[in-house]
Amino acid sequence: MKNIRNFCIIAHIDHGKSTLADRLLERTKTISERDMQAQVLDDMDLEREKGITIKSHAIQMNYTLGSEQYVFNLIDTPGHVDFSYEVSRALAACEGALLLVDATQGIQAQTISNLYLALENDLEIIPVINKIDMDGAMIPEVKDQILELIGCKEEDILLASGKTGMGIEEILEAIVKRIPAPKGDPEEPLQALIFDSVFNSFRGIIAYFRVYNGVVKKGDKIKFVNTGEEYFADEVGILRLGLEPRNEVRTGDVGYIITGIKNAKEVKVGDTITLVSNPGVTAIRGFEEVKPMVFAGIFPVETDAFEELRDCMDKLQLNDASLTYELETSQALGFGFRCGFLGMLHMEIIQERLEREFNQTVITTVPNVSFIAHTTRNERLIVNNPSEMPDPSRLERIEEPFIRAQIITKPEYIGNIMTLCLGKRGILINQSYLTTTRVELIFEMPLTEIVFDFYDKLKSQTRGYASFDYSPIGYRDSDIVKMDILLNAEKVDALSALIHRGRAQDFGRKLCEKLKELLPRQQFLIAIQAAIGAKVVARENISAMRKDVTAKCYGGDISRKRKLLEKQKEGKKRMRQIGNVEIPQEAFLAVLKLDD
Template sequence: MKLIRNFCIIAHIDHGKSTLADRLIQACGGVTQRDFHDQMLDSMDIERERGITIKSNTVTLEYTAKDGNLYQLNLIDTPGHVDFSHEVRRSLMACEGALMVVDASQGVEAQTVANLFLAMEYDLELLPVINKIDLPAANVDRVREEIDADLGLDPFAAIPVSAKTGQGIEDVLEGIVHHLPPPTGDESAPVKALVFDAFFDKYRGVILQVRVMEGTLKPRDTIHFMHSDRDFTIDELGYNQFKLNPKKKLSAGEVGYIVAGVKSVQDIEIGDTITILDRPADAPIPGYQPAKQVVFSSVYPMSTDEYQDLTKALEKLAINDAALTYEKDSSAALGFGFRCGFLGLLHLDVIQERLQREFDIGLVISAPSVKYQLMLKNGETLEVDNPSYWPDPSTIDSASEPYIRAQILTPEEYVGPVMELCREHRSESQTMNYLSAGRVEVVSEMPLGEVLFDFYGKLKMITRGYGSFDYEPVEYRKTDIVKVDILVNKEPIDALAYLVHRDKSRARALHYCEQLAEEIPRHQFKIPIQGAIGGTIIARATIAPYRKDVTAKLYGGDVTRKKKLLEKQKKGKAKMKQFGSVNIPQKAFVSVLRADKD
C-alpha cells in the first residue's frame, strides 16, 4: 500500500488539466504512441470539440521513480466547470492528494479557490502546479505570490510545467510520489468501497468506478449498496488502463472497476458505499451527497412524430447520466414532451447537443427556470418549477426563490462594472476582498434565477475575459415572483409562459412579444401579441394584416358606394378575427427562447 498514490487534478476551467493528464499518461507508458490522441481521458466528441471535461474519468498508471520503486498511480481527471462540482466532490472523496493546477498567465481564479475549499473539506494533501509556462504572457513569480496569498499553499513547492511541451512532467511525477501520502486501510476489515462514478456499456451493463477504503473485493462476492439498499453479484473487477484489465481482487487503497450486472445508472446512486452482504460494514463512508438539479426546462420534439425517438434517446442518456431527471409533460401548442432537471445551463446545453447530434432529433426547449417554494393561504407548501403548475395568485400567501453566494474574481479596474452587473441582477449584499496586487474578489448573494440567462456572458464581456465566476447554493428567500402569460390573438400559449420577478416581468414580456411579431407570418386580420400577469396586460406588439384595396374597382360615383364596400370588408375582417386561428411556426418558439438564452 505504501507504493500506491491516489490523486486527482483540480483547476479552474481551461487551465490545462486534460493536457497535463495526457503528458502524465505518456510519461508512465500508459498508452502506446500509436493509440495516443489529445484529451485521452475525455471520451465524448463534445468534450474534445469544446475543450472541456464533462465526465470525470480514471486510469491506473505504473511509474518507476528515481528511488527505484515501482509505484501504482491512480489518476482521476475531474471537470472544471461549476455545474459539475458534484463530480469533483466525489473524485476528491476517492483520493488522498490532488494536483492544484494554476495557469501561469491567468493566475488563481474563482473555481481554483472553490476547489481548494472542497479539497480542504476532505483533508487532502495539495501539490500546486503552475502550467503553461511556455506562453509569452506567463508570469511564474506573480502566480507564486497568488498561490501564497489566495490559496495559502507553499509557493516554493509549486512545480512549473508546460503540459503542452512536456517540460517539468518528470518533476510532477516525483512530486506525486514524494509529496502526496499513500492510502491507509485494512485489507482484512469489513469491505467499504466508494462508488465515485459509473458508465454504461451496452454489452455488460453499468461499469462501476470504485475506490476500496477497507477490506478486499473478489469476483462472485455479493455486494450491498448501503444508501440505495440493492444487492448485486460481482462478475469481474480490475484496473482501468484504457482497456478494462481484470484482476483477482481489489484491496484497500486501490482504485478500479466492478462489473456486477447493474442494468442502469438509475438503479444505483453515485457516491454510494459498497459493502459485502455476508460481512457488512457498520456505517457508510461519510460525505455522501446526491446530485441536486437546479435548472428545469421542457424539451419538445420539433415534429410530433419524433416523440417516441425522444423518449428512447432520453432513456439512453439517463442510463449514462444519473444527474439527468425527466418526466412527461405536454403543451397545447407543442404537443407531448418532457420536463427535465439539469445541474446547470452547461449541463442543459450538453444534453441538448447530444440529443441533436447522437440521435438526430430536432428540439424546441422552453425557457429554463428554477424551483420556487410557495406557501399557500391554506397552510400548504408547494415546490413549482413549471409555469403550467403555478396556482391561482389569490391562493398564494408567499413565494421564495433559491439564492446563491457568487464568488467573482476580477482585475481591480473592472470592480465598478462587476458590482453594477450584480446590482442589475438583484444582488442583495456585496463584499470585496483584495487578494493580491490588482486582483479583487467580489462576493455577492443573488437569486439563482438571475444567473441563468446572461450573467456569465456579460461578466466575461465587461471584464474582457479576465473575470471568473463560481457559486454555491445558500437558502430560499421570500420574493415577488409572478407568472407571465404570452397571448397570441388573445389565446394564451402555455409553452411560452414563464416565471419571473415582478420587476423584470415587463422587459422580458416585451422581448417575447417583439420576437414573436417578427417570426409569426401576417394573416388577413390584425394579430395582437400580449404579455399578461393575470388579467393585466404589461406588454404588446401587433402584427399588421394584409391589406386589400376593395375600392380599387370603383371609378367615380357616389362616396356611399365606397363606404358600403369598406363597411362590408370591416365586418368580414371582424368575423375572420373571431373564427380565424393563428398558426405559430416552430421557429418562432425557438427564436424567442434562443434570443432570451443568448
C-alpha cells in the same frame, strides 16, 4: 497497497488540466505514441469541439521511482462551475489533488472553490504553476497568491508546462512522496464506493468504483447496499485507456464492474458495493445530494417519441448524476420532463448530448428556478414552473433563491461589474484586494438574474478577465409575478415565465417584439400580448397576409369590389376565431437569447 496513489487534477477553466494529464500519461508510457492525441482523456465530441472537460475521466498509470513500482489512479476533472458536482465525486475517490494555477492568469474563482472542496475531503494538496513557458507568465506574483491562499512553503510549489513537458518528473515524484497511500484493510468485508457509471448497449451498465476495504473478485455475488439488489460480478477490472479485465480488484484501487444490469434505475452513484456472503456493516457516506439551480422542460418534438426519450434520459442520468428530472405535461407540448440543471452551460450540453448520442430532437422551454410560494392557508408550495404558481388571490408571499456570487477580476473593471450586478438586483457584500492586480467582489444576488445571460455579459464587460463562482444561500421574500404570453387571446404555457415585477414590462415588450419577428404570417391578424394576470403589459400585431380577391374584376361598378372585400373580411374574422398559430422551435429558443 502502500504503492498505490489516488489523485485528481483540479483547476479553473482553461488552466491546462487535460494537457498536463496527457504529459503524465506519456511519461508513464500508459499510452502508445500511436494512440496519443491532444487532450486524450476528453473522448466526447462535444468536449473536443468546445475545448472543455465535461466528464471526469479515470485512468490508471504505472510509475517506477528507484526500484519501487507505483500504481497511480488519476482522475481528470472539469473546471467549469456547472460541472462542480463531477469534481466533488472525483475528490471522494482520492487521497490527494494537484491544484493547477495558470502562470499567465493567476488564481481565479473556480480555483478557490475547487480547493475548498478538496480541503473538505481532507485531501493532500500539491500546488503546481502551469504554463511557465508562456511569454506572459507571472511566476513570482502567482507564487505569492498561492502562498497566501494555501499557506504552504514556497519550495512546495512546483513549476511545470503541460505543453512542453517541463517539470513532469518533479510532479510524479511529488505524487509518490506527498500524497498518502490509501488506508483500508483487504481482510475486512468488501466496501466499495460507486463514483460514476456509463451505459454500454452491449454490456449493460458499467459502474466505476473505488475499493475502501476488502477485495472484489470475478464471479463474486455482490449487493448494492442502498438499493438492496444482488448481482453476480461478470467482469471486474481496472481503467486504462479502455477497460482492462482482472481477476480481482483490491483495497485502495479504482476499477469497474459489469453485472449485466440493463435498468438504469438500479445503479445509483454514491452507492456502496459489498459481498452477499460477507456483507459490510455500514454504507460509505456518498456524495451530497445534487442541488439543481436551473429548471426547464424538455419535450419530444413528436409526441409519440416520449417513451424513447424517457429511456434516453435514464441512460444520460447514469453518465451525468447531476441531471435530475420528473414527468411533466404541457397543454401545448404534450408529455415531457421537468429537468433540473446546475447551470445554463449544463443545460446546453444535455440538449446537445440528447441530439448527438441518442438522436433525440427536443424542445426546451424557458429556463427558470424554484420558488417557494406561501398561500393564505399557510401552505408552503414549491413552484418549479409557471403553471404551478397558485392563484394571486390565494398567494400571501413568494420567496426566491439567492446566491452568494464571488467575482475575481482586475481593478479597472470594478465599475463595469458593479453596474452589471446592481442592475441584476445584486447587493455588494465585500470588496477586497487579493493582490495589487486582483480584486475579489462578493455579491448576494437572486438566482433568477443569473440563469440567462449573466456569465456572458460579465465576460464581455471585463474582456474575459473576470472569473465567477457561486453558491446558494437560501430563499428570501420577493415580488415575483407570473407573466403569460397570449396569441390571439390563447395562453401559450411553454412561453410563460416567472419574473420580478420590476422587470416584467421590459421583458414582456422584448419578448413580444422577438415573437413578431419569428412567427410566420397568417391569412388573419395575430395579436401577441404579454400579460400579468388580467393586465396586458405589452402588445405587438402581426398583420394578415392579404390575398388580392379583386384581381378578377376588370372595370365594372365599385360595389362589386366592395362586396368581394366584405366577404373576405368576414372570412378573415371567422378564420381568426378558429385558426391555429403554429409556433416554430426558434420562438422557444428566442426567449433564451433576448438580449442578443
